[in-house]
Amino acid sequence: xxxxxxxxxxxxxxxxxxxxxxxxxxxxxxxxxxxxxxxxxxxxxxxxxxxxxxxxxxxxxxxxxxxxxxxxxxxxxxxxxxxxxxxxxxxxxxxxxxxxxxxxxxxxxxxxxxxxxxxxxxxxxxxxxxxxxxxxxxxxxxxxxxxxxxxxxxxxxx
Amino acid sequence: xxxxxxxxxxxxxxxxxxxxxxxxxxxxxxxxxxxxxxxxxxxxxxxxxxxxxxxxxxxxxxxxxxxxxxxxxxxxxxxxxxxxxxxxxxxxxxxxxxxxxxxxxxxxxxxxxxxxxxxxxxxxxxxxxxxxxxxxxxxxxxxxxxxxxxxxxxxxxxxxxxxxxxxxxxxxxxxxxxxxxxxxxxxxxxxxxxxxxxxxxxxxxxxxxxxxxxxxxxxxxxxxxxxxxxxxxxxxxxxxxxxxxxxxxxxxxxxxxxxxxxxxxxxxxxxxxxxxxxxxxxxxxxxxxxxxxxxxxxxxxxxxxxxxxxxxxxxxxxxxxxxxxxxxxxxxxxxxxxxxxxxxxxxxxxxxxxxxxxxxxxxxxxxxxxxxxxx
Amino acid sequence: xxxxxxxxxxxxxxxxxxxxxxxxxxxxxxxxxxxxxxxxxxxxxxxxxxxxxxxxxxxxxxxxxxxxxxxxxxxxxxxxxxxxxxxxxxxxxxxxxxxxxxxxxxxxxxxxxxxxxxxxxxxxxxxxxxxxxxxxxxxxxxxxxxxxxxxxxxxxxxxxxxxxxxxxxxxxxxxxxxxxxxxxxxxxxxxxxxxxxxxxxxxxxxxxxxxxxxxxxxxxxxxxxxxxxxxxxxxxxxxxxxxxxxxxxxxxxxxxxxxxxxxxxxxxxxxxxxxxxxxxxxxxxxxxxxxxxxxxxxxxxxxxxxxxxxxxxxxxxxxxxxxxxxxxxxxxxxxxxxxxxxxxxxxxxxxxxxxxxxxxxxxxxxxxxxxxxxxxxxxxxxxxxxxxxxxxxxxxx
Numbered sequence: 001x002x003x004x005x006x007x008x009x010x011x012x013x014x015x016x017x018x019x020x021x022x023x024x025x026x027x028x029x030x031x032x033x034x035x036x037x038x039x040x041x042x043x044x045x046x047x048x049x050x051x052x053x054x055x056x057x058x059x060x061x062x063x064x065x066x067x068x069x070x071x072x073x074x075x076x077x078x079x080x081x082x083x084x085x086x087x088x089x090x091x092x093x094x095x096x097x098x099x100x101x102x103x104x105x106x107x108x109x110x111x112x113x114x115x116x117x118x119x120x121x122x123x124x125x126x127x128x129x130x131x132x133x134x135x136x137x138x139x140x141x142x143x144x145x146x147x148x149x150x151x152x153x154x155x156x157x158x
Numbered sequence: 159x160x161x162x163x164x165x166x167x168x169x170x171x172x173x174x175x176x177x178x179x180x181x182x183x184x185x186x187x188x189x190x191x192x193x194x195x196x197x198x199x200x201x202x203x204x205x206x207x208x209x210x211x212x213x214x215x216x217x218x219x220x221x222x223x224x225x226x227x228x229x230x231x232x233x234x235x236x237x238x239x240x241x242x243x244x245x246x247x248x249x250x251x252x253x254x255x256x257x258x259x260x261x262x263x264x265x266x267x268x269x270x271x272x273x274x275x276x277x278x279x280x281x282x283x284x285x286x287x288x289x290x291x292x293x294x295x296x297x298x299x300x301x302x303x304x305x306x307x308x309x310x311x312x313x314x315x316x317x318x319x320x321x322x323x324x325x326x327x328x329x330x331x332x333x334x335x336x337x338x339x340x341x342x343x344x345x346x347x348x349x350x351x352x353x354x355x356x357x358x359x360x361x362x363x364x365x366x367x368x369x370x371x372x373x374x375x376x377x378x379x380x381x382x383x384x385x386x387x388x389x390x391x392x393x394x395x396x397x398x399x400x401x402x403x404x405x406x407x408x409x410x411x412x413x414x415x416x417x418x419x420x421x422x423x424x425x426x427x428x429x430x431x432x433x434x435x436x437x438x439x440x441x442x443x444x445x446x447x448x449x450x451x452x453x454x455x456x457x458x459x460x461x462x463x464x465x466x467x468x469x470x471x472x473x474x475x476x477x478x479x480x481x482x483x484x485x486x487x488x489x490x491x492x493x494x495x496x497x498x499x500x501x502x503x504x505x506x507x508x509x510x511x512x513x514x515x516x517x518x519x520x521x522x523x524x525x526x527x528x529x530x531x532x533x
Numbered sequence: 534x535x536x537x538x539x540x541x542x543x544x545x546x547x548x549x550x551x552x553x554x555x556x557x558x559x560x561x562x563x564x565x566x567x568x569x570x571x572x573x574x575x576x577x578x579x580x581x582x583x584x585x586x587x588x589x590x591x592x593x594x595x596x597x598x599x600x601x602x603x604x605x606x607x608x609x610x611x612x613x614x615x616x617x618x619x620x621x622x623x624x625x626x627x628x629x630x631x632x633x634x635x636x637x638x639x640x641x642x643x644x645x646x647x648x649x650x651x652x653x654x655x656x657x658x659x660x661x662x663x664x665x666x667x668x669x670x671x672x673x674x675x676x677x678x679x680x681x682x683x684x685x686x687x688x689x690x691x692x693x694x695x696x697x698x699x700x701x702x703x704x705x706x707x708x709x710x711x712x713x714x715x716x717x718x719x720x721x722x723x724x725x726x727x728x729x730x731x732x733x734x735x736x737x738x739x740x741x742x743x744x745x746x747x748x749x750x751x752x753x754x755x756x757x758x759x760x761x762x763x764x765x766x767x768x769x770x771x772x773x774x775x776x777x778x779x780x781x782x783x784x785x786x787x788x789x790x791x792x793x794x795x796x797x798x799x800x801x802x803x804x805x806x807x808x809x810x811x812x813x814x815x816x817x818x819x820x821x822x823x824x825x826x827x828x829x830x831x832x833x834x835x836x837x838x839x840x841x842x843x844x845x846x847x848x849x850x851x852x853x854x855x856x857x858x859x860x861x862x863x864x865x866x867x868x869x870x871x872x873x874x875x876x877x878x879x880x881x882x883x884x885x886x887x888x889x890x891x892x893x894x895x896x897x898x899x900x901x902x903x904x905x906x907x908x909x910x911x912x913x914x915x916x917x918x919x920x921x922x923x924x925x926x927x928x929x930x
Contacts, residue, residue, distance in 0.1 A: 007730070014728040015493070015494065015729065017728075018494075019490070021721055021725050022211050026211050029213070030209075030214055031213050034215070043701070045679075046679065047683040073598050105597075105598030105689045107597070111853060119683070214665065391659055391661075398659070403552060494660065494729070495731050496912075497735070498912040499910060
């Protein structure tokens with residue numbers, strides 16, 4: 001009998017303690033981030049959509065060395081076709097990335113010797129078809145200003 | 159009211175017989191509207207309170223503060239396809255939500271929302287309330303069985319076991335109210351709680367004559383049992399979404415699911431009203447007199463208007479108390495984990511049943527001495 | 534006769550593969566009599582991604598991001614296991630600073646993993662609210678990870694011979710602040726849960742894992758410590774820099790679900806202490822200070838305090854295309870939140886591993902399940918299975 005009473009009393013006390021701990025939270029500000037209206041603040045290291053940087057003249061920094069393809073875990077995700085122009089300088093004719101299959105591991109950007117391939121903070125990549133997620137050179141290319149922006153960011157970070 | 163109603167029919171040239179037939183239906187139309195309004199508000203309230211307790215914001219997209227979220231959900235449920243799997247018992251499957259829903263709607267008619275706003279004022283109203291609320295269990299068992307789903311079946315069986323064990327302490331707790339009030343009429347039970355402790359200024363407040371004071375243990379037992387009766391955490395074993403994948407209503411969709419949903423929240427509201435009616439003085443104000451009467455009696459001398467004011471206030475008190483009880487139920491839901499089926503049984507039989515008997519004894523002794531003292 | 538056969542009827546119930554409390558896609562074929570579990574057969578493999586086979590067609594650097602997917606709730610641990618294995622084959626030395634960064638991230642990861650377990654466990658028991666609180670704290674840690682690695686879940690942060698990047702500026706202050714506020718949060722969970730009579734009823738004496746059973750089934754991690762066996766690789770076989778850190782392992786006696794819960798809560802508190810120590814002891818101190826000092830110093834000596842080997846991030850820069858560890862095989866073991874993760878790597882001297890084998894703790898825990906829940910009520914499945922902390926991708930790989 002004594003045991004039951006003890007158990008009941010301690011049970012009631014503990015439940016009350018739990019309930020008041022929960023009520024305490026009612027007076028704290030909500031942590032909800034109302035997403036489409038308010039966007040999260042991202043760090044500068046965020047690994048988002050891949051992009052190709054350009055130099056001041058608007059040409060690609062990429063030289064077609066294929067370093068990125070060698071470390072990409074997804075096999076043929078990055079496809080590069082390059083040729084040499086009359087000055088024996090490499091020109092990238094085709095640069096396709098299938099963002100739908102990309103796992104955003106960041107291996108390619110780290111392997112890139114020229115900082116030509118970078119990761120932006122763009123993460124809203126949903127689309128209606130798989131085909132539209134295959135990004136070609138024009139879609140991946142950043143403007144010279146944006147490229148400079150990103151280069152600054154990278155330098156500040158490291 | 160009755161006469162006016164028939165007069166309107168006569169003026170429109172419709173036979174009186176038709177008026178006489180339709181007259182009893184009218185309270186039920188009011189009840190149905192009330193029920194739907196209450197549920198719509200209740201669902202929103204639950205979501206908002208839960209969000210508030212879990213540092214979230216809750217629904218806030220549809221309408222201001224998400225007021226129309228429930229309505230949007232209801233429309234969605236109405237538009238949904240009514241899926242019935244292959245080997246279900248079609249008749250019982252369709253019947254089950256109705257069996258669950260209909261008794262609760264009748265109970266609404268029995269509740270004294272104010273002094274006069276009682277659709278059916280029966281001498282044995284309290285008895286009928288419990289008779290009807292037991293029927294919903296039949297519907298749940300039926301739903302579980304007819305779904306042809308093992309999870310649903312388990313949920314239905316659990317519901318039956320739970321109802322049997324929890325209804326006994328529930329009814330014994332209510333018995334103490336019958337002892338105190340000396341009647342089974344719900345309106346009379348409320349009126350019996352008026353008057354206060356004595357004639358003094360402070361002690362004549364109605365609070366002191368509410369049934370919760372002599373029958374506090376009964377109140378606790380009744381509160382716990384009513385949570386079990388409406389299948390809410392920590393006693394939501396029939397639905398237990400993490401165990402039985404929402405139990406008896408797993409296979410239901412569309413309007414049939416909506417009926418279950420409606421019934422569940424309506425039952426929660428009605429149980430809270432019942433707790434208020436039986437233990438917390440129903441529509442009575444906690445003070446010695448109605449606030450509106452004390453405030454306006456010197457300004458407004460028309461007795462009819464004062465009477466209307468009083469009714470509104472009575473409704474206000476009932477709703478306020480009810481939502482306070484509902485808030486506590488939601489608060490409990492936010493805190494506690496679920497019990498296991500056998501623990502639930504032993505809790506009911508070994509703990510609540512003796513407790514309710516203790517309560518009955520205390521109340522009986524109290525009643526005996528208070529009648530002695532009052533002569 | 535007819536009545537008898539009806540009464541003895543057993544019901545076979547299929548829990549999962551899609552069931553709210555199987556933590557992924559586990560299928561349990563259960564034989565119930567009433568609500569008593571007679572027999573259970575776990576069916577696994579719904580989340581099999583062939584991570585072991587994939588390694589054989591990819592070079593070491595290509596495989597590195599995939600390792601994170603072995604157990605998505607404790608990515609750092611899997612990554613560390615693979616890195617330590619490859620490092621010991623290739624004979625790469627890891628700088629102290631990198632080891633400390635690894636340790637800090639791993640311990641933070643242990644807390645996130647345990648918080649995730651706590652939410653799932655309590656959700657299975659029907660308590661919904663602690664989930665939101667635990668996720669709030671988890672979010673804080675995940676934010677730190679995002680700032681450090683650039684990703685919230687699949688970090689791909691460790692590399693052979695170190696880590697990829699240094700701590701960002703201001704990261705350490707944030708981490709210290711978080712370590713200060715976290716024990717208070719754990720107190721709050723405990724106020725809600727630990728002594729709650731219903732929670733105690735549900736978990737005490739339920740799913741008792743005896744010491745013999747635990748040893749027989751090769752259970753590791755918090756599960757075995759809950760049974761009272763003092764087995765913690767961080768203590769018994771210190772990898773990384775755990776030997777420089779002062780910490781306790783927490784044990785319980787009975788081996789029931791409640792004890793496993795208590796051990797995990799205590800482990801989270803201990804992890805906070807480990808992180809606090811590591812943040813104090815990290816060679817080079819804060820990244821801001823280190824940057825300034827190393828520029829000023831510039832001596833380029835091996836044992837320099839500010840620009841020597843110990844404050845580097847990567848011991849030796851490797852080229853992905855030409856990295857070919859010598860022939861050999863090695864096993865590395867890591868004390869992950871769920872137990873010991875073992876990574877076995879065989880190298881044949883090419884740039885692709887010949888074979889990678891993962892031994893994951895959840896795999897053993899799932900095998901234990903039928904034995905633990907035999908003869909119990911169906912409702913006991915949740916406290917037992919929940920407390921074992923099984924993560925299905927880890928089981929299937």
